[in-house]
Amino acid sequence: MLILGIESSCDETAAAVVRDGREILSSVISSQIDLHRPWGGVVPELASREHLEKMEQVVTEALSVSGVPLSKIDAIAVTQGPGLIGSLLVGVCYAKALAFSLDIPIVGVNHIEGHVYSVAFENPPVEYPALALIVSGGHTNIFYIPQEGEYRIVSRTRDDAAGEAFDKVAKMLGLGYPGGPIIEKLSLAGDASLVRFPQAKISDGRPDLSFSGLKTAVARYVRENAIKPVKEGNEPSKEIKNLAASFQAAVVKALVSTLEKLSIELSPKTLIVAGGVACNLTLHNAAEQAATRLGIPVYFPSKHLSTDNAAMIAAAGFFHLRNKSFADLTMTADISMRLQNAGDYDAIRTGKVKYRL
Ligand code: KG4
Ligand code: ZN
Numbered sequence: 001m002l003i004l005g006i007e008s009s010c011d012e013t014a015a016a017v018v019r020d021g022r023e024i025l026s027s028v029i030s031s032q033i034d035l036h037r038p039w040g041g042v043v044p045e046l047a048s049r050e051h052l053e054k055m056e057q058v059v060t061e062a063l064s065v066s067g068v069p070l071s072k073i074d075a076i077a078v079t080q081g082p083g084l085i086g087s088l089l090v091g092v093c094y095a096k097a098l099a100f101s102l103d104i105p106i107v108g109v110n111h112i113e114g115h116v117y118s119v120a121f122e123n124p125p126v127e128y129p130a131l132a133l134i135v136s137g138g139h140t141n142i143f144y145i146p147q148e149g150e151y152r153i154v155s156r157t158r159d160d161a162a163g164e165a166f167d168k169v170a171k172m173l174g175l176g177y178p179g180g181p182i183i184e185k186l187s188l189a190g191d192a193s194l195v196r197f198p199q200a201k202i203s204d205g206r207p208d209l210s211f212s213g214l215k216t217a218v219a220r221y222v223r224e225n226a227i228k229p230v231k232e233g234n235e236p237s238k239e240i241k242n243l244a245a246s247f248q249a250a251v252v253k254a255l256v257s258t259l260e261k262l263s264i265e266l267s268p269k270t271l272i273v274a275g276g277v278a279c280n281l282t283l284h285n286a287a288e289q290a291a292t293r294l295g296i297p298v299y300f301p302s303k304h305l306s307t308d309n310a311a312m313i314a315a316a317g318f319f320h321l322r323n324k325s326f327a328d329l330t331m332t333a334d335i336s337m338r339l340q341n342a343g344d345y346d347a348i349r350t351g352k353v354k355y356r357l
Helices: 034-038 044-066 085-102 113-122 160-174 179-187 211-226 240-266 281-294 311-322 346-349
Strands: 002-007 012-019 021-032 075-079 106-110 130-135 140-145 154-157 270-274
Touching: 002 044, 002 085, 002 160, 002 311, 012 311, 021 044, 021 281, 034 044, 034 113, 044 085, 075 085, 075 113, 075 311, 085 346, 106 113, 106 311, 113 130, 113 140, 113 270, 113 311, 130 240, 130 346, 154 240, 160 179, 160 240, 179 240, 211 240, 240 270, 240 281, 270 281
Parallel strands: 002 075, 075 106, 130 270
Antiparallel strands: 002 012, 012 021, 130 140, 140 154
């Protein structure tokens, strides 16, 4: 089955042609990072206009690189949510119009499920049950996946997403946008043991995550030590590099220790670490070490597939299309689309609380 994937949930316009959910024939990504950089973050209105500008050419390029003519595409998979409404609508409307004109099936894909499927390429097949840590600019969750297509949230952030914390701390230190890759680079020359940031404690004892306290702790450290943000074009000081490394170490420790704790409890056969922050090598190495201790494999997407892309959307779409769960043309963007359909782990554990995602 040849699937055209389309992604436009945030600040990347992407299209890909994927065969049978595992073979990428093309994957084209038009990033808007330069457009949003002067504002220090994604400006929703600018993002949707840019998607509108780029969508047609990105899809055309994906088809031409793949060598597959439009007439040979069997189905379309498009990101339906969660994401920015204007951005999502561009992809969804484009995909629906194309599917209608070609008279082929279409499926709306949850963006986070797409990240889970980013490991479907360049890794052995996932064995279930699996445990997936999805860490991006907008999301930080751990899903228990008893079998393919079933998701139960077992941990989530109570406040900021991990990528968002990287971005905010980078902004605070005058390091630019997006913060994750910049902090990672500076950390290589920094000493992570310089500042020992405390790990967040969740008062009700659930295995959740929290990063806003860490962000505040960095802000306090900056203030108390009179650290000046880096001026544009200047080399960051050793102090800033040490701070970046210490912050990164605290985020990685929180993520990996939670993943490891839940793995001991739930005995998955595979670990998945995906999303924009999964590019981070310190996270990569720490998750590898945890997986070795647990005696199970951990799969990561390659760098190209870590940040938003359409190949992962096509891979997730393949699963739904194979199960004949097609959308119809009433399908529309869903900014708060949820990915939880396998009962509520927390409710099972405590008989209470239901996570909304
Ligand atoms: O998955 P993604 O492209 O978009 C969302 O769905 O949010 O993730 C983008 C996020 C940004 O917050 C960015 O700072 C972070 O991923 N990121 C990283 C790294 N590369 C990207 N965070 C830490 N280390 C990195 N190397
Ligand atoms: Zn994403």
